[in-house]
Amino acid sequence: MSPDRLAFLATYWNGKASLEPLREQADVAKRIHTDLLRRLIERHLPGSPCTLLDAGGGTGRFSIQLAAQGNAVTHLDLSLDMIKIARTTASDRGVAGIDFIQGSITDLSTFPDRVFDIVLCIDSPISFCHGDYGAALDELTRVSRNAVVFSVMNRTSMIMAGGVDFDLTHFGTLKTVKNVFETGNLLVDDQLLQLHAGLMPSWHAFTPEELQAELLDRGFRPTELAAIGALSSLTNKELLLKLVDSPHYQDYLDFEEKFDALGSVLGGGYSGAGNLAIAAVRR
Ligand SMILES: C[S@@+](CC[C@H](N)C(=O)[O-])C[C@H]1O[C@@H](n2cnc3c(N)ncnc32)[C@H](O)[C@@H]1O
Numbered sequence: 001m002s003p004d005r006l007a008f009l010a011t012y013w014n015g016k017a018s019l020e021p022l023r024e025q026a027d028v029a030k031r032i033h034t035d036l037l038r039r040l041i042e043r044h045l046p047g048s049p050c051t052l053l054d055a056g057g058g059t060g061r062f063s064i065q066l067a068a069q070g071n072a073v074t075h076l077d078l079s080l081d082m083i084k085i086a087r088t089t090a091s092d093r094g095v096a097g098i099d100f101i102q103g104s105i106t107d108l109s110t111f112p113d114r115v116f117d118i119v120l121c122i123d124s125p126i127s128f129c130h131g132d133y134g135a136a137l138d139e140l141t142r143v144s145r146n147a148v149v150f151s152v153m154n155r156t157s158m159i160m161a162g163g164v165d166f167d168l169t170h171f172g173t174l175k176t177v178k179n180v181f182e183t184g185n186l187l188v189d190d191q192l193l194q195l196h197a198g199l200m201p202s203w204h205a206f207t208p209e210e211l212q213a214e215l216l217d218r219g220f221r222p223t224e225l226a227a228i229g230a231l232s233s234l235t236n237k238e239l240l241l242k243l244v245d246s247p248h249y250q251d252y253l254d255f256e257e258k259f260d261a262l263g264s265v266l267g268g269g270y271s272g273a274g275n276l277a278i279a280a281v282r283r
Pocket residue numbers: 009013014055056057058059060061062076077078079082103104105106121122123124125128129
């Protein structure tokens with residue numbers, strides 16, 4: 001990725017950093033999404049303790065807890081402001097030993113091949129590499145010895161999550177969604193930003209079949225695939241708020257895990273960014 005593009009993305013994510021830890025408080029479905037991802041990660045830890053890279057680790061939603069469990073965690077992010085919050089949170093919680101590094105998932109050349117037992121890249125850093133997502137997948141799989149857990153943008157749920165509304169509002173006809181449907185890519189240029197200043201940076205959204213094939217091509221066998229959080233994203237928020245504090249919550253998560261992994265659900269759900277999750281092991 002070009003230095004200009006990396007600088008642009010770092011600035012964008014720096015601007016989001018202070019809001020990032022508040023997302024779960026603002027949206028109970030986000031909290032459930034996190035709990036489902038935690039369970040997926042736990043199932044794929046190749047041993048305990050293990051060496052782990054949280055790539056695009058943000059404010060430490062996963063890295064801090066995983067380090068608290070005794071794993072040797074490297075937390076890499078493009079945004080220094082994200083890292084600053086993660087560092088402070090870890091320190092406030094008395095969690096030591098996380099190696100914080102600023103860098104891009106498209107270039108992990110400071111790390112040798114297969115140096116981490118498991119590599120995480122959660123909530124769409126791969127998708128935000130847009131045309132360079134292949135380089136990110138090359139690098140993330142190269143540095144993993146045993147396993148990867150990724151979550152990326154889900155192509156059909158991105159279309160359902162507002163793509164059609166956007167096109168009909170601004171163009172009165174389908175425009176961007178046709179290209180997203182065909183290629184997975186949304187190029188957010190000046191023209192689109194003038195129509196809607198709050199758009200996320202350009203992205204690539206995957207189909208489930210495409211994501212599986214990308215990992216198979218890089219020597220990893222998918223073990224789990226889910227439209228993670230699809231069911232809760234479509235459920236009444238007030239009812240979910242009661243559920244998460246009830247004794248029935250774990251039972252609900254058990255059910256949602258089965259539901260979100262159904263072939264008929266894989267392209268669905270409305271929690272746009274990061275709701276296609278995959279875990280895979282080296283063949
Ligand atoms: C939506 S946040 C997710 C953070 C974290 N993985 C989580 O699930 O809470 C996306 C993160 O990816 C980081 N990011 C985006 N592009 C990146 C890149 N090319 N290399 C490294 N980090 C990147 C951003 O700075 C941001 O912290």
